[in-house]
Amino acid sequence: MLRALQILINKGLSFILKICGKNGTQFPGAISYNINQHILEKIKYPKYVIGVTGSSGKGTTTNFIYHILKDAGYDVVYNASGSNGIRAITTLILNNCTIFGRFKHEVLLLELDERHLHLAFQKNKMTHLVITNITRDQPARNGSPDLIYDAIFNALDENTTLILNADDPGLMKASLTFKGKIITFGLNKTKDSYTKSSEFNVDDAYCPNCHKKLIYSFYHYGHIGSYYCPNCDFKRGNPDYVGSKINLQEKHMQINGHDIILNKDFLFTAYASTAAYALCHTIGISDEKICHTFNEDQIPTKRGKALSIDNRTITMLESKNENCLSYYQSLQYIVNARGKKVVILGFDNVSRRYKYNDLSWLWDVDFELLNDESIDKILLIGRFKWDVYVRLNYAHIPQKKMILIENLNNLIPILKEQTTGDIYTMVCFDMTEILLNKFKEETHGNN
Amino acid sequence: METIKIAHLYYDLMNLYGEHGNISALTHHLEAHNIKTIVHYLSLEDEIDFSKYDFFYIGSGNRHAFELVREDLLKRKKELITAINDKKFFLVTGNAxxxxxxxxxxxxxxxKEALGLFNYEAFENETRIVGEQVYRMKKLDDEIIGFQNRSTVLKYVKEKHLFDVLQGNGYVVNSIVEGIKKKNFYGTYLIGPLLIRNPHFTEYLVEQLIKSKNLSYEYYKDELETKAYEEYKKNVLYEKK
Incomplete structure (x- = not known):
């Protein structure tokens, strides 16, 4: 009875918020969850309950899985908004149930916050869980990566089939203890892979089994790469699903020998494509159908309209603060792009989730990559621009290349008068909107 | 030219919070005093001759790393005691x-057994202690700034403290003192990196280090780091609401 009432309240609130033009992803679920934190245990789930979690890349992976499943004829519901906490998930699930608590669709697909997974699936377990990677990420909220690992694995039992990134030894330690089925995916060496790491920001340099130092044949980034223990059997080995012949510039790769078109030219896209392929193939979708989605019904990107100022293209790369690998991806992308470039970098707040402003992560980011001839200028914005300036100075970036923007109203004139080349913004969420509005004002929406 | 040898211990394990920034700041400041620096990155599988170095640094690590390092350091306890008694410099930040x-x-x-070099005990805490910190060090005019993100507290501390707490937490939540100072050992839960964000504290350490070599010392002010320090205090710490 209570369950039916909660479902009705959830649906009612969602409807009201929708007709009022409000974002209703969180609020109804928050009410339901606060009334009864066990409400999700009372749902009759469908044949497939698929979760996607990890420190980065989970949104893109979820999006790919959704499109493949949909193209293959499955009736899927997923959290398209990207809201992945317990409240948003509660809203989504209850809105898609009958009042008797039966989930109405064939597949429930969820992008899940690592720390909320155990709240959503206390009793009922997912049928499949894709874990993209576990790296240092928002430590003020998450603590260290081992705590993120514990938070995920404490919510699982052997009834869930895991689809794991084999290139992540910190994640693959699950193979030592997890009793359920594990399917793996990984990427072969690319032209950007490297063989020597400073190890200053590596999360798992040692074997989780015998504690000897892992040996890498190559790194993709951080501790992600191809490794083996010189003392025991722990190794990356040959993943079940392998991405190879990765050519980001041409947006092309192969997965288990099948040609795949990438919808973006990021290494993370290659990972997300391979993870999605692995999951979908595991539940029985054919290679042909998966390839069809990637290659024929190409999956739309979330990238907005291309903007430009004076015929200089603007590329806005959202870089997640306190996640050095997110920054690494943006840095790598900028350096690999053709021509002269200007980079806009900075933030007003470290996080939008909490008020803390830890800056130590700036020293984990490989800003040294910006020490490249193709970088014309770096414009530093936001409250912490001086801290970023100090960091870049230690990265040996010439001071004459850096411009501190004290007043954002001067940004466009400085861009136009003192810099050359295409424009790349590498900022966190709080600055994206502000910069976008400035660019739109400048271009009067003509682009 | 005088040379200072620095050992960054467990650089690949105790590396959670941009720890190598501390080494960068230290070498930068020493080099500004025309002192040559040599840094060795050492870890579990390395032979460590403690007598060869002037300065040792250890940063923060996750639980797995902490356990590996704890076990490894216990095997090196005798050499560590000798090094501290010989007034070698140690900087230990975060949960180290x-x-x-x-x-x-x-x-x-x-x-679990720890090194037992000092009189205190570390207890895991139910909740993490996270947030901006502002401290005072008696010998310095300006505050010490930094961050804490830790899951332990220190109890039954009988050693001399390093800092007075102006804002944030000390050995335990709400205690008024933090850090350990004994001979040339400096330990604190502060991350930041500490030496990057507090150029005046870095200079203080450098001064002690230089004087321990019987060399003359003149204050070096790093303009950029000082500006970042002042801006942080103005725009973030003491921002008018």
Whole structure:
């Protein structure tokens, strides 16, 4: 009875918020969850309950899985908004149930916050869980990566089939203890892979089994790469699903020998494509159908309209603060792009989730990559621009290349008068909107 | 030219919070005083001759790393005692400070042996202690700034403290003192990196180090780091609401 009432309240609130033009992803679920934190245990789930979690890349992976499943004829519901906490998930699930608590669709697909997974699936377990990677990420909220690992694995039992990134030894330690089925995916060496790491920001340099130092044949980034223990059997080995012949510039790769078109030219896209392929193939979708989605019904990107100022293209790369690998991806992308470039970098707040402003992560980011001839200028914005300036100075970036923007109203004139080349913004969420509005004002929406 | 040899211990394990920034700041400041620096990055599988170095640094690590390092350091306890008694310089930040007390007590009340070099015990705390910190060090005019993100507290501390707490937390939540100072050992839960964000504290350490070599010392002010320090205090710490 209570369950039916909660479902009705959830649906009612969602409807009201929708007709009022409000974002209703969180609020109804928050009410339901606060009334009864066990409400999700009372749902009759469908044949497939698929979760996607990890420190980065989970949104893109979820999006790919959704499109493949949909193209293959499955009736899927997923959290398209990207809201992945317990409240948003509660809203989504209850809105898609009958009042008797039966989930109405064939597949429930969820992008899940690592720390909320155990709240959503206390009793009922997912049928499949894709874990993209576990790296240092928002430590003020998450603590260290081992705590993120514990938070995920404490919510699982052997009834869930895991689809794991084999290139992540910190994640693959699950193979030592997890009793359920594990399917793996990984990427072969690319032209950007490297063989020597400073190890200053590596999360798992040692074997989780015998504690000897892992040996890498190559790194993709951080501790992600191809490794083996010189003392025991722990190794990356040959993943079940392998991405190879990765050519980001041409947006092309192969997965288990099948040609795949990438919808973006990021290494993370290659990972997300391979993870999605692995999951979908595991539940029985054919290679042909998966390839069809990637290659024929190409999956739309979330990238907005291309903007430009004076015929200089603007590329806005959202870089997640306190996640050095997110920054690494943006840095790598900028350096690999053709021509002269200007980079806009900075933030007003470290996080939008909490008020803390830890800056130590700036020293984990490989800003040294910006020490490249193709970088014309770096414009530093936001409250912490001086801290970023100090960091870049230690990265040996010439001071004459850096411009501190004290007043954002001067940004466009400085861009136009003192810099050359295409424009790349590498900022966190709080600055994206502000910069976008400035660019739109400048271009009067003509682009 | 005088040379200072620095050992960054467990650089690949105790590396959670941009720890190598501390080494960068230290070498930069020493080099500004025309002192040559040599940094060795050492870890579990390395032979460490403690007598060869002037300065040792250990940063923060996750639980797995902490356990590996704790076990490894216990094997090197005798050399560590000798090094500290010989007034070698040590800077220990974040949870590395837990390694140097008598014991480490987990939430499950399991007592693990620590190095026992100093009189205190580290206890795992139910909740993490996270946030901006502002401290005062008696010998310095300006405040010490930084951040804490830790899951342990220090209890039964009988050693001399390093900092007075102006804002934030000390050995335990709401205590008014923090850090350990004994001979040339400096330990604190502060991350930041500490030496990047507090150029005046870095200079203080450098001064002690230079004077220990019987060399003359003149204050070096790093303009950029000082500006970042001042801007942070103005725009973030003491921002008018």
């Amino acid at each position: 400070i837990d390694l140097f007390g008598k014991s480490f007590i987990t939430l499950q009340e399991e007592e």
